[in-house]
Amino acid sequence: MRSLDLDLIHSFTKMPHMTDLPFYKPHGNELELFEHAFLRQLPLLIKGPTGCGKTRFVSYMAEKIGLPLYTVSCHDDLTASDLVGRHLIGDGVTYWNDGPLTRAVREGGICYLDEVVEARKDTTVVLHPLSDDRRILPIERTGEILSAPPEFMLVVSYNPGYQNFLKGMKPSTRQRFVSLRFDFPKPELEQQIVMGETGADTMLAKKLVNLANSLRTLKEHDLEEAASTRLLVYTATLILSGFDPVDACRAALVEPLTDDEETAEALMEIVYASFGK
C-alpha cells in the first residue's frame, strides 16, 4: 500500500501542524486505515470492548490530522434533534442552535458518536444520508440541506460485547461504514501503554498486564466484561501515587468487575498470586 503523505492530509485542514498529541500506541494498521478513510471520505465504524482505546484513538487521529473533534456519547434518550440541532426560545424570539453533528458538517471536522447503538432509532435517519456517497445532512426544521465538506468525517463506535437484546446495529447502517475491530492489545504492547500512560516501570506494567490477562480468560464464564486497559491504567496510577498495590488492585480492578462477593474473593486470590500476600 502506498504510504500516505501527511502534508496532503494537512492541506485539508485549517489547523497548523500538530502540537501535543495524546498518547496512543498503534497495534495494527489502524492509523493508515483512518488516514485512507479520511482522504477518500469514507465513514468509519470502530468496534471493540470497553476501555480498549477507541476514544483515545479517535482523539489522537483528530489531533494528528489537525481537525476539531466533536464527540457525542450516545445514550438511550439521544434523538436525532440532539445531533442535528433545535430551535431555542430566547427573549421573544426563537433561534436555531446547531447540534454537534451539524456543527461538524458546517465547519469540517470529525464527528465521533460513541456507543452509537445506544441512541434512539430515529438517529439513523440523519446518519444514513451522511454516511453514504451523498454525504448530505438535511435539516428538516430549517429546510437546509448541508453537504459535507471533504474535511468532514463521521466516526462511530460500539461495543459488540454488550449483549443488548433491545439494541443492535441494523445491517443497513453497519454496511455504510468501513469497519475496524479493536481488541485488547498484545501483552508487550499493553505494557508499553501502561508505562507510557502512567510512567510505571517495566516490572509493574508486566505484572499488571499478566494479571489482566488472567482475569480476561474469565470473561463470559464468570465475568460479564473483561478487565480493560483503562482499568489497568487506573490501577497503575493509584499504585504510583503511593497506594498499596494489593488495595489498588482491589479498588481499580476487582471491584469494578464484579458485585458478587465470592467472585471478588477469587479475583483477589489472583491478585495475591501476582503481588504476594
Added chain:
Amino acid sequence: MEEYVGALWHRLITDVADKRYPSEAVSLEQISKIAGILFRSWGGDSGLAVKSATATRHGAKRSLLQRIAGSNMKTELTWLDGETLNLPAIIDLFPQRDLNRDLYLWLIALAATHSEPALPWIQRNQRATQDVLERFPGLACRYQRLADAVLDMRPRPERLPHGEREQEEAIRAALLNPGSVERLPPARRPPQPVYLWLHPDPPASEPASGKSNDPQDHNAGDNIIKKEKDRRYQAERVDMPDSKDSFMMSFRAESILSWAEYIKVNRPTEEDDPPDDRPAEDLDRLSVAQDGKTAASRLKFDLDLPSAASDDRPLGDGILLPEWHYKKQLLQPAHCRLQPMLARGAEPLPLPAHLSATARRLRSQFAALTPSKVWLRGQFDGSELDLDACVQFSADRMGGLQAREQGLYKSHQYHDRDLACLLLADLSLSTDSYISDHERVIDVIRDTLFLFSEALSATGDRFALYGFSSLRRENIRFHILKEFERKYNDEIRGRIAAIKPGFYTRMGAAIRHASQLLVKQAATQKLLLILTDGKPNDLDQYEGRYGVEDTRVAIHEARQMGLRPFCVTIDEKGSNYLPHLFGISGYVVIRKPAELPRELPLLYAQLTR
C-alpha cells in the same frame, strides 16, 4: 460393649497414628466456586468441572502406629482428566487453616499450569512448580511456607533404609529447589505421597462412552437418594454376566467378602433399602455392571418408545440436525433426527381452577406492558405544543426568571414491543420426580406454561411454546404446544395439560430447531427461553462434557442468529455448568421450584422491559 471399645480404640489409634487437624480443615465445598474461577483464570480448561477426588493407594511405607491403626493406606491427591479437575475433598494436613487453604490454591495453580505429561513425575512437577512461581511471583512466599510445612511432615531421610533414603533426599531437594533434581532414584517402595505435587499415576477414568446403556436417568426417579457429595471413584465397567451359574458352585465361600473384588457370577438384583455407602469409601475400584433391569425402572417407566397407536401423533418424517462433537471439534451434519409431535387426544380445556386467581392478577399486571400510544410531555420536538410547559415558560419569563432550555412540545410515541418469544420446556423423565408432597416437577412446568401464556397473551407479544425430550439421537421428540401463529385458546390449554414426562434431555438439537423456528419471526427482539431441571443428557455419549459442549455450541449458534437465549432452571447445581453454557448473565436458578409458575412471567417482564 465390644463394639464400643472397638470404636473407641479405633478413634484413639487413628488419631495418634495420623496427625490431622479436623478443626482447621478446609473443604472443597467451601471453596469450590473460588476454585473454579482460579483454575480458569490461571489457564485451565473452562470446560472442566471441579470435583472431589477419591483416595488412591500410595503404597509407601507406613509407620508402626499407622500399621496398627490400619490407616494411611490411601491418600487424596490432585489430578486432571478429560472432564474434571479432581481435588481432595478435605485438606486438614496442617495445624493452620490458612495453610490448608493455601495448599488448595497451590494445587489449583499447579493443575492449571500442568502441561507436559510426557515427562517423568518428578521432573513434571518440578517444571510445573517453576512455571507457577515464574508466572505468579506472589505465590512464592506461600510456596515457601507450604514447602517448609510439608518437609516437616515427611520422614527424616536418615531414618530410612538404603534406597528409600536417596529417594527421600531427592524429593526434599526437588521441593526446596524446584528444577534441581533430574530423576528419582529407584527404591523398593514408592515414596511417601507429596502433597504439593500432582498425582504420580492418575487413575484412568472411564470415558463416558457410547456403550453405556444405563437405563436409569441420573436425576430421574423420586426414590433416588440425593448424595451430597458426588465423589468420583475409579471405575471399571464390566459386562453383566450372562451365565446362570450360582457362585456357590464355583467359588469358595471366602470370596463372598466382596464389595471389593468383582467376581463374575450371577448375582441376584434386588432393590432393597438404600445401601450403606461406607464400605464403598474404602474401596479403590468399584466394579459397576450394567444391569438394565432395576426394579425401579421396571416399575416406573417403560423405556421403549410407546407403540404408534398410543403415542403422540408425529408430524412429517422428522428433521435432520447437526450435532457438535467436542473431541473432534467438528459439527457432525445430519446427526440427529428431530420429530415434531402433537399430543394425541388432547381435549380442549379451560384454565385449571387453581390458577385462575394468579392468572387474573398476572393479566392485569401484564396489560400495562401492552403496546399503546402515549403522549410524552416536555419534549424538545413533537407534533404539538405542550401547553402546560408553554404557560409555565411564559409565566417564568414574565416573572423575570432566566429562560432555561426546556421542552415545550408533546410528542406522540408508540411504545413498541416488537418482540417474539419461544419457550422451550424440558419434558424429560427427570421432571417426573416430586418436589413436594403433592407436586412433581412436571406439574410445576405445566402450571408455568399456563401462567406464562396467560401473561403473554395479555401483552400481545408473539410467543410460542414447545417441549422436548429424547431417546438417543434418532428420536428427539419435539412437542408442539403453541405455534407463533396460533391463538392461545382452550385447544392450546388442552395440549399444555397433556404434557407428560418421558425419556432424556438432548438439549442441543432441540435448541437448534427452536432457534430456526424463532429466527423466522419478523420481530426485532427474539427471546429463546429454555426451561429445564438439569444437565443435558441422553443414553448414548450425550452425557457429561459431550452434551454440555454440544448445547453450548447450539446456544452460540442461536446468539449468532441474533436470538437471545436465556435459561431458567430449578437445578440447584445449575451454577456449576450454566455459566459455561449461557454466560454469567444468561441464566437464572429458581431455588424454590414451587415458585416457578409465578416467577417466570415476572422474569419475562424484567428481561423485556
